[in-house]
Amino acid sequence: MADDRPIGIFDSGFGGLTVARAVIDLLPDEDVVYFGDTGRYPYGPRPLEEVRAFAHEITRLLVEQHGVKMVVVACNTAAAAALPELEEVAGVPVVGVIEPGARSLVEVTESGRVGVIGTVGTIASGAYQASIAAMDGPGVELFCAACPGFVEFVERGVLEGDQITVLAERLLAPMVEAKVDSLLLGCTHYPYLARTISKVMGHGVVLVSSADETAFAVADALRALGAATTRRTPGTHRFLSSGDVAWFADLGRRLLGPELGSAESHVWISPR
Ligand code: DGL
Numbered sequence: 001m002a003d004d005r006p007i008g009i010f011d012s013g014f015g016g017l018t019v020a021r022a023v024i025d026l027l028p029d030e031d032v033v034y035f036g037d038t039g040r041y042p043y044g045p046r047p048l049e050e051v052r053a054f055a056h057e058i059t060r061l062l063v064e065q066h067g068v069k070m071v072v073v074a075c076n077t078a079a080a081a082a083l084p085e086l087e088e089v090a091g092v093p094v095v096g097v098i099e100p101g102a103r104s105l106v107e108v109t110e111s112g113r114v115g116v117i118g119t120v121g122t123i124a125s126g127a128y129q130a131s132i133a134a135m136d137g138p139g140v141e142l143f144c145a146a147c148p149g150f151v152e153f154v155e156r157g158v159l160e161g162d163q164i165t166v167l168a169e170r171l172l173a174p175m176v177e178a179k180v181d182s183l184l185l186g187c188t189h190y191p192y193l194a195r196t197i198s199k200v201m202g203h204g205v206v207l208v209s210s211a212d213e214t215a216f217a218v219a220d221a222l223r224a225l226g227a228a229t230t231r232r233t234p235g236t237h238r239f240l241s242s243g244d245v246a247w248f249a250d251l252g253r254r255l256l257g258p259e260l261g262s263a264e265s266h267v268w269i270s271p272r
Contacts, residue, residue, distance in 0.1 A: 044119025
């Protein structure tokens with residue numbers, strides 16, 4: 001059995017490109033449709049109800065207009081807000097970033113003191129706290145911190161500099177103090193700031209990104225469902241943005257690489 005339909009991936013903006021990169025690398029023959037909701041980012045400060053409605057809308061768009069065989073929620077905030085019911089909305093399998101990231105965090109820690117950083121929405125939702133509590137044996141102590149402002153730097157294409165360092169020193173201070181030995185980047189934008197985050201945390205702290213783990217989860221799910229493509233030619237990659245498409249193509253190419261040749265516009269009928 002084979003299914004040649006594309007994999008749909010979405011995020012509020014550029015962050016999910018970290019997941020798209022990992023999916024393209026692991027599954028080069030699969031077609032991918034990526035949706036960045038840059039016209040409505042950031043999701044982090046919005047009420048979870050609103051983010052849930054956005055997640056439903058994008059999922060329907062990917063399934064109904066782009067015929068995807070699977071939806072990858074490459075946004076922690078959207079996954080925290082909508083994941084349990086999204087599969088019903090989609091009518092196709094849905095993979096999120098929270099469970100794969102949490103699993104890999106629990107696997108890498110040696111001291112048992114672990115940290116998760118994310119948007120205000122993700123941290124306040126308690127999704128990571130619940131996910132780690134459900135999987136850990138005894139002995140994992142979890143510290144969480146929201147990092148408002150990080151996403152905005154990435155969306156502006158600013159990935160390093162004094163302003164980010166000063167903000168990171170302030171926001172990550174509780175993590176440094178807690179002496180975590182591993183830190184999960186619980187927002188898909190954060191891997192683009194990894195150099196600064198690592199400098200602030202100290203080189204002994206392992207940074208965990210959910211991108212690779214999520215790609216493995218996608219590959220496992222396709223295999224289990226018998227839904228992987230059997231084509232043995234490079235897949236096609238389409239990128240859609242609800243914001244400025246020229247900027248999406250420019251910055252997106254810098255972040256993801258040459259597969260992002262151009263971006264197509266999607267205009268929401270009633271943008272919020
Ligand atoms: N990249 C998204 C996440 O993983 C959120 C960014 C935003 O606040 O829009 O949570």
